[in-house]
Amino acid sequence: MAKAPDHNGAVNRRGLLTGALRAACGAGLVALLIAMPAHRRAVAVALRPPGALPEADFLSACVRCGLCVRDCPYNTLTLSDLGDGPSLGTPFFNARNVPCEMCEDIPCAAACPTDALDKGLKDIKDARMGIAVLVDHENCLNFQGLRCDVCYRVCPLSDAAITLEVQHNVRTGKHAMFIPTVHTDKCTGCGKCEKACVLEEAAIKVLPHALAVGELGQHYRWGWKEKDKAGEALIEDNLQLPIRGMENGLPSSELKGFKP
Amino acid sequence: MTRPGANHAAQMGWFAAHKWLLARRFVQLAFLAVFLTGPLVHVWIAKGTLASSLTLGVLPLTDPMIALQSVLARHALSLTALTGAAIVLAVYIVVGGRAYCAWVCPINMVTDFAAWARARLGIKETITLDRRLRYWLLAGVLAASAATGTIAWEFVNPVTIVHRGLVTGSILGGSALLVTLALLLFDFGIAARGWCGHLCPVGAFYGLLGAKSLVRVAAVRRDACNNCMECFAVCPERQVIAPALRGADKGVGPVILSGDCTNCGRCMDVCSKQVFRFGTRFTPAATQVLKGE
Numbered sequence A: 001m002a003k004a005p006d007h008n009g010a011v012n013r014r015g016l017l018t019g020a021l022r023a024a025c026g027a028g029l030v031a032l033l034i035a036m037p038a039h040r041r042a043v044a045v046a047l048r049p050p051g052a053l054p055e056a057d058f059l060s061a062c063v064r065c066g067l068c069v070r071d072c073p074y075n076t077l078t079l080s081d082l083g084d085g086p087s088l089g090t091p092f093f094n095a096r097n098v099p100c101e102m103c104e105d106i107p108c109a110a111a112c113p114t115d116a117l118d119k120g121l122k123d124i125k126d127a128r129m130g131i132a133v134l135v136d137h138e139n140c141l142n143f144q145g146l147r148c149d150v151c152y153r154v155c156p157l158s159d160a161a162i163t164l165e166v167q168h169n170v171r172t173g174k175h176a177m178f179i180p181t182v183h184t185d186k187c188t189g190c191g192k193c194e195k196a197c198v199l200e201e202a203a204i205k206v207l208p209h210a211l212a213v214g215e216l217g218q219h220y221r222w223g224w225k226e227k228d229k230a231g232e233a234l235i236e237d238n239l240q241l242p243i244r245g246m247e248n249g250l251p252s253s254e255l256k257g258f259k260p
Numbered sequence B: 001m002t003r004p005g006a007n008h009a010a011q012m013g014w015f016a017a018h019k020w021l022l023a024r025r026f027v028q029l030a031f032l033a034v035f036l037t038g039p040l041v042h043v044w045i046a047k048g049t050l051a052s053s054l055t056l057g058v059l060p061l062t063d064p065m066i067a068l069q070s071v072l073a074r075h076a077l078s079l080t081a082l083t084g085a086a087i088v089l090a091v092y093i094v095v096g097g098r099a100y101c102a103w104v105c106p107i108n109m110v111t112d113f114a115a116w117a118r119a120r121l122g123i124k125e126t127i128t129l130d131r132r133l134r135y136w137l138l139a140g141v142l143a144a145s146a147a148t149g150t151i152a153w154e155f156v157n158p159v160t161i162v163h164r165g166l167v168t169g170s171i172l173g174g175s176a177l178l179v180t181l182a183l184l185l186f187d188f189g190i191a192a193r194g195w196c197g198h199l200c201p202v203g204a205f206y207g208l209l210g211a212k213s214l215v216r217v218a219a220v221r222r223d224a225c226n227n228c229m230e231c232f233a234v235c236p237e238r239q240v241i242a243p244a245l246r247g248a249d250k251g252v253g254p255v256i257l258s259g260d261c262t263n264c265g266r267c268m269d270v271c272s273k274q275v276f277r278f279g280t281r282f283t284p285a286a287t288q289v290l291k292g293e
Helices: A013-038 A055-061 A067-071 A107-111 A150-154 A192-196 A223-230 B006-012 B016-041 B064-072 B079-095 B099-103 B107-121 B133-148 B158-168 B175-190 B194-199 B201-210 B230-234 B238-246 B266-270
Strands: A131-134 A162-168 A176-182 A204-207 B046-049 B052-055 B059-062 B215-218 B277-280
Touching (some): A013 B175, A067 A107, A067 B046, A131 A176, B016 B046, B016 B099, B016 B107, B059 B079, B064 B079, B079 B099, B099 B201, B107 B158, B158 B175, B230 B238, B230 B266
Antiparallel strands (some): A162 A176, B052 B059, B215 B277
16 A cells, blocks of 8 residues: 655655556456456357267366377367357367368377266267258258259268258259258268358358257157057057947938948 | 575575576476477477376376366266376375475466566565465365366466466467466565465465475574575565474474475575575484584
């Protein structure tokens, strides 16, 4: 604090200076602390490396050491900094920048010292980094009836994770449309499709599983699947009850013989 | 009072009065260098950060405080991480818990610089913080890890943020730069020795370890002390000195047993009477010191 005025009433210069210094340092400190959240900017969805535990478990395990980043041969991974989205210092990748090349030996997971990346993941095809979603039907070239097919052709699991489904082209009335269709049970979320999409802004994007995939109510059953499983309908056929007074059909002459 | 160490430097030369400081800066930079040779010249010595690293492809090291938080967050830590944490614990139980703070942690250079600048400009004003705050903060961090199921301190830990920034190069513009500036302003303009000496829970954790560790500073020639107070002036944890230096009447000392002592060795640098030296927690006082030497 500023010292008391000295004998002749002049304010102690040293006290003033140090008071000003402390105020300046305090203001600077507050500014720096505010600058951290203020860095947040809108960015593409950040994806975790293959084998990453679900996000809540991941944050109990990842020590943010960057060993996965160091051992990624394609520089796909980076450690998050201010504004990148994921928790500070944790590894992520942005598919449109550098997608995951799906190395067979999964070096990133092998490097993880804490099992935040699960070493139980033996086959990279079982990785679930996210799910590709064709988010923009209005700009996707295939949706216009053109044969771009790039996402389908670059997919490491082409014809399994992405298939082309033929539909009638209503616009021309006589052509087909080949609709790129992602299958969630096969897609690893590597992001090669998002990276390769020829549009200025990708029409197909890899989203975190929670954003991309809906979930059926626990009690809900698809009737036709249950029927296939059981080999027959699970409920009996409608009862055929006689309608009193119409055992011989309707009385009217034209409809004689009709039975509801 | 002249500048601390001036008398010693006049007697024995500048180098002798800065021996441990130079050694410490060398070790701090060496710890940084082993992490930087990989990214800079593709010779990989240590990979990772101070949170967890792999040296020469064989030696795993993990920060034990981070490992403890992970365990409290109910993560089944891998054998690699547990081994790494055990090795680090074993090393610091020997060399002194807070030797980490003085010899390894990159924040030390920032806060030492702030303290140096305060001393050079003669700034005495400071807000008063209780040095036990860091232990409460440590307790809070561990409780938060258990309650939230996360490694709670790593969301904000300046030590790893700055080290990560240094080894990945993001120090030039990211969070590491902001954190460094924030700590500098805090220690320089607001609280003397504020961060490392009062608040940092990482230091508190290593301090708990240091209270039981082997290598300690001992005031073996305390009989020769002429009360010049220079050791108190440079010590980042000055409360640890008095019991060891002045406890002869009460049968206390001569070893500095407080875990707060960082084994930085500055007291040895500045003392013109060679009162202090590194010893173990079992070091006795020297008996042959002549009064008035």
